[in-house]
Amino acid sequence: MSVKIKDLAKQLNLSVATISKALKDSHEISPETKQRVFELAKKLNYTPNPYASSLRKRSSKTIAVVLPEVADSFFSLAINGIESVAQEKGYHVLIYLTHESFEREEAILKEFQSGRVDGILISVSGETRSSDHIKEVITAGMPLVFFDRVCEDVETAKIITNDFESSYTATCHLLKAGCKKIAYLSTSSALSINNKRMEGYKQAVADSGIKEKTTRIVSCDSNTEGNYKIIFELLKNKNRPDGLIASVEKLTTPIYLACESLKLSIPREIKLVSFTNLQAALILNPTLTTITQPAFEMGKAAAAVLFKSLEKTNFNLKKETVIVPSVLDARNSSKN
């Protein structure tokens, strides 16, 4: 019968977790304890179980990037940031798309249990309301780093941007430009980033000097045609907003098209700020004011943290939260 971690734990009067961490050379365990564990493991001829070992060997030289889509410029730029680091390290990058489906995200993470990859970078789907599938893969010994869209309740590294502050800034920018009735166009209410952006908007309205401090959240969690209809209905209303905050890039085209159909002039009659990294923001009619996210830098930072944990056994992923700030690029769509 082979020796197990619990046998070592019993003999040394330590917990299974401590033995496990000691065997992984964790910095959380004192050198003295590690020494005792290593000596007994050697004496009893302990060998780690093949599954855990195959994960620890990290021989696939591959990392996985799990994301909702690639049609959004944030994600395509983030991928470039990730690959810039991975290439330097001689690693392959596999991209898995969830298409905003929780079911697909679960199925993809299950795949990783087979040790196909050495580590995971993930930005969760718009449907993801539970994090058990992510915790499971981490428990199995797989290093995992969130970027942009995170699960708050999972203890691992997170590379995020300042969504609350960005949205607060965007709202103040519109208020300063003379807007009195700003609407926030939201997407998935499950997403941490959407909620933070929504809170930033609400706070800015609450802090403002405007008389009627009512906020207006419009859910635009549909496809292009569906969102066009929602925005068209919103804007054709007599009591329409005079300012819009688009929380995601894909709302940009439907907003411009709806304004065109309704002959609403941007920025004269309605002002607009959009969360987007679209290069074409510079050549739209009018040019688009954006909250520009540090997409490439966030991808790079996420990959850098992941590689740190792949290279150093005593690196603690849990401690890492990096906030890379976004920037407001004021252009004509929000001009006074």
Added chain:
Amino acid sequence: MSVKIKDLAKQLNLSVATISKALKDSHEISPETKQRVFELAKKLNYTPNPYASSLRKRSSKTIAVVLPEVADSFFSLAINGIESVAQEKGYHVLIYLTHESFEREEAILKEFQSGRVDGILISVSGETRSSDHIKEVITAGMPLVFFDRVCEDVETAKIITNDFESSYTATCHLLKAGCKKIAYLSTSSALSINNKRMEGYKQAVADSGIKEKTTRIVSCDSNTEGNYKIIFELLKNKNRPDGLIASVEKLTTPIYLACESLKLSIPREIKLVSFTNLQAALILNPTLTTITQPAFEMGKAAAAVLFKSLEKTNFNLKKETVIVPSVLDARNSSKN
């Protein structure tokens, strides 16, 4: 000593290729011959070599998509088309990016020799001038389908669009709008699609009634800033073109920005057609005339052909070439 295909070939007085095809149940081999091969294989206790067998078992339930980038709307839409089919079949899709590097493309294809995936969809890099790496993986028994950017000399299924005709149509469209000096902005000269588009442009100029039938090819195979400089230099020249054909999406923003800097009015002073699927074409200033490629449909068709070959052993990938036509969407950037 184990029995090999060549032993079977020798005893039956057939070629190794015939035996191999018969064992794969190929439709190219007569039922009588197959019967003879199967009987002898059984009698001699022939077992296929483990590597070939692992490929043939196709147990990974995964297909790979190899592409240059995802920042181009053609590729992000094509991925959606591919995934729509793969999901229905219960397959995972892994996306590998070459970033237009031949070296990376080679390294990625080498990975597939380990049987990590069941089949490959590929659109080659802008640097790919040789196809040995692709032929090798096909010879090893891996089904592979090209889409959009193909290697002409590799015998396998190809899903393409009518690049020559599209470019011919785009050029005629500009000539009809009054252009006399049209320039073609090219990218990688190694690419089949670039060359076909270039030839279509040349042919249209040659067939035209304009006096001076000179063509002008401008190489824009750089990054955004580099391409901006090239286009700026081209347009500030006295003898500047009065019409442009942008062969790839990424040239759109630098063209608009260069025209703005030089105070050149589109379409009054210079007219433009761009190969792109950019949704924002509809909201640019002016709206952009595009050659719109059937990206989603091409991805879908490529995946459909690949799955046919995964499901039917007697399906011949070599015979399949599908041409899905592109469409000219005339908008304000080329108005007379």
